[in-house]
Amino acid sequence: MSTKKLGEWYATAICGNDITSSCLYVSALAIVASGQYAWIALLMVAAVLFLFRKIYGEVVGALPLNGGAYNVLLNTTSKSNAAIAACLTILSYMATAVISSSEAMHYLHHIFPHFNVNVATFVLLLIFLGLTILGISESAVVALIIFLFHLATMALLIGTCFYFISVHGLDILYNNFHLPTKKGSVLMAIFFGFSAAMLGISGFESSSNFVEEQKRGVFAKTLRNMWIAVSILNPLLAFLAICIIPVSDVESQQNSFLSYLGELTGGKWLATVISINAVTVLSGAVLTSFVGVNGLIKRMTLDRILPNYFLKENKKGSTYRILILFFILCCSVLLVTKGQLAPLAAVYALSFLTVMASFALGNILLKLRRSRLPRPEYAKPGAVLIAFVAIIIALYGNIKSNPKYLLTFLQYFIPSAIIILGLMLRKDIMHFIVETLESVSKSYRKYTIQRERSIHKSLKKLYEQNFVFFSKGDDISTLNKVMMYLHENEVTNRIKIVTVVDEKIQPDAKFLADFDTLDRAYPEVDMEYVTIVGEFTPDLVEELSKSWGIPKNFMFISSPGEKFSYRVDELGGVRLIL
Secondary structure, three states, X not given: OOOOOEOHHHHHHHHHHHHHHHHHOHHHHHHHHHHHHHHHHHHHHHHHHHHHHHHHHXXXXXXXXXXXXXXXXXXXXXXXXXXXXXHHHHHHHHHHHHHHHHHHHHHHHHHOOOOOHHHHHHHHHHHHHHHHXXXXXXXXXXXXHHHHHHHHHHHHHHHXXXXXXXXXXXXXXXXXXXXXXXXXXHHHHHHHHHHHHHHHHOOOOHHHHXXXXXXXXXXXXXXXXXXXXXXXXXXXXHHHHHHHOOHHHHHHHHXXXXXXHHHHHHOHHHHHHHHHHXXXXXXXXXXXXXXXXXXXXXXXXXXXXXXXXXXXXOOOOOOXXXXXXXXXXXHHHHHHHOOOHHHHHHHHHHHHHHHHHXXXXXXXXXXXXXXXOOOOOOOOHHHHHHHHHHHHHHHHHHHHHOOHHHHHHHHHXXXXXXXXXXXXXXXXXXXXXXXXXXXXXXXXXXXXXXXHHHHHHHHHHHHOOEEEEEEOOOOHHHHHHHHHXXXXXXXXXXXXXXXXXXXXXXOOXXXXXXXXXXXXXXXXXXXXXXXXXXXXXXXXXXXXXXXXXXXXXXXXXXXXXXXXXXXXXXXXXXXXXX
16 A cells, blocks of 8 residues: 555544444444343453453564464464465455445435435445545545544433433433343343444454554554443443333334434434434444455465455555455445345354454464564463453354354355465366366367466466575574475475575585485475575565565565564565464
8 A cells, every 4th residue: 555654543543433333233232132231241342352452462563464363374374274364354344344334324324215225335335445546544534534523423422321311310220220131140141242242343353454554553552542442432332321221122223223322312413413423434444344455465465365466556556456356345245135234244243253263363373383573562371362262252152142143154254265275276276277178188189288388377487486585594404394384385396595694604514415405305396595695684685575576475584583683574574484
């Protein structure tokens, strides 16, 4: 995207619109699930989110590159595991974009009923496609205006609720707390409320997907700001609602809950303001989806999971082909579902929670496999485990309360995963096609020869991509691990092993003999050992990338220690593989 970096409030606004828009529906969801104990469930969600602040802070602080859960799994496990996490994240963004835009148009339809909601949803998606193509800085200005208007509107609603309670007293709260407990017991009520309320933190992962577009130090501030906002708004609005509305009335008003609350406490004018605010902030959540998915898919494309076709940029620095692809996917989902939100809600709930679980798992793997990697903060292992278990409980609760959600989710996830894995295995697929074509009857020989030549040309292009591993004079066992990683995760037959030294010295004779042995062990790979006099710096990486024509995300290093002079992100996308 643009080289201009985002400050604290612009970055917060982009991801904050998504997570704070949850107050429009999560209070009602929690009250329907757990009745008068909804505010307790929402406070528990805030506590879990506090743990995830540290989890995200450690992971993204250690690996400050776009991609979120994909990025951490790419640098701690295999490329295929990272691709599955990416697939879940993309599904989550698709569902967020379509649900948010459709809900926004439903709110607008309440004010101006003379238009088709599905057509308006398409137009809204098109508008935000245009905004993000113009550049992230320009779209961030729109996001900030929306965010500030949303916070001001929620502050106004909270103020009118307190005034209403001061005038009418706490009789409704007293009556609500004397109702029979939903789900049989207080504990079960809170369990189901907690599971439903976890959807109120969707969007928290978005900041990690465009961290490279943020100024240094901003990411941790976005996490803090989002946590403060949802920890205040969601539990407080749920508690105030229980003070004002009988629990039995909530379900019938679920689709426009805060507008209903505003009409009771302030009148129709406030309900209209809240509806307008709902339209804008839900639209802001659509913007978050475009920005987040753009950073993720760009990173996947740089790593050769997706074709390089998507890296084309316009004059604003926007990878517009990625944005157009995402727009088409969202429109296809809207067309298939015919605007019905229930199927998408299943995808939204389970994909988002699975992404959060992947991030907690990635944090654990980072501690185990990249322990030497410097990080600005550290999440205690016990806290990470608690957060991971909390997500698993929420997943179970959502499936338990809506078993059909799992089937619906799998109907979307399995085809998506097959496509992504198919792209990763395109080398093997191409070889299979070649063998199939060779077995075709002689009468089609001319046609098959042409296809074979075309596929062989594509395969040759894949294999000719050179990779680099910066060695610290590693022993052969370490280099063998590098070769094994390359064989399992990349398509190439060329690699440079590079050692940067202070002065011109001859490599150790034993090392060279061992290197020759390793070279013979991988006859299909052209291995080259290179020594460079100088210092390993970001400038050197940039210079070698340009002179050799090798993208920096095709360059590998082992995990640096605390004494390493640079942050990983300063190396421009160099990957950690050991």
